[in-house]
Amino acid sequence: MENILRYFDDFTPQQLAQFEQLKPLYLEWNEKINVVSRKDIDSLYERHVLHSLSIATLNPFSDGMEVVDLGTGGGFPGIPLAIFYPEVKFHLVDSINKKLTVAAAVAEAIGLSNVTVQHTRVEEIKNRKFDFVVSRAVAPLKDLWRWSKPLLKKPGAPVEGMIGGGLLCLKGGDLALEIQESGTRPRLMNIHEIFGEDFFEGKYLVYVPR
Numbered sequence: 001m002e003n004i005l006r007y008f009d010d011f012t013p014q015q016l017a018q019f020e021q022l023k024p025l026y027l028e029w030n031e032k033i034n035v036v037s038r039k040d041i042d043s044l045y046e047r048h049v050l051h052s053l054s055i056a057t058l059n060p061f062s063d064g065m066e067v068v069d070l071g072t073g074g075g076f077p078g079i080p081l082a083i084f085y086p087e088v089k090f091h092l093v094d095s096i097n098k099k100l101t102v103a104a105a106v107a108e109a110i111g112l113s114n115v116t117v118q119h120t121r122v123e124e125i126k127n128r129k130f131d132f133v134v135s136r137a138v139a140p141l142k143d144l145w146r147w148s149k150p151l152l153k154k155p156g157a158p159v160e161g162m163i164g165g166g167l168l169c170l171k172g173g174d175l176a177l178e179i180q181e182s183g184t185r186p187r188l189m190n191i192h193e194i195f196g197e198d199f200f201e202g203k204y205l206v207y208v209p210r
Contacts, residue, residue, distance in 0.1 A: 001019060003050050036074060051077070051200070052076050052077030052136070053084060054191045054200075055170070056081065057189075060163050066089045070135040071095075072094050073099045074099050077170065078090045078115065089114050093120060095121050100118075125151060130153065132168055137172065140182070141181075142178070144167060144169055153165060171204050173202055175204065188205070
């Protein structure tokens, strides 16, 4: 938890309690369904929770927005963001149902009323639109953007001090070829410049506007 509180300090008692419950819950579930790698589970707050919360440093979401997390796995980045933004609705999607079982159970255990889950392939989501798509390294940017475009609401009037709707994904390594192949012109944020831990070297938050 100290990793989180080093960078964020404006939490309610309920939010603090929810963050504190994440590690014991994921430890318990990981014994049944492996959703966090063995080498990462001890560093859950740094490598999964804080990494997810790098999206919050852009402050992209406002109350009432709807966000879909593509390929959420066990609930990242969706669950940490749902704790951070209790008035934003998060829809967690994955094609592997057993992972969604963990995400749904964790959300219920900590009392997240702003989270829904859906077992489906992203291409099969119909008749729903979202303000933002978030994702964490589940596919090349070209595919993420192709999947995201049909899910995004048409852009509204810009809000001062906030980025508009679009795709926010967490990626690492040399992204030059991946960006070129995607045909997008994303904005890149070097996460290591915000969070000083060695783990974040070479990791980026990629924003593709709608």
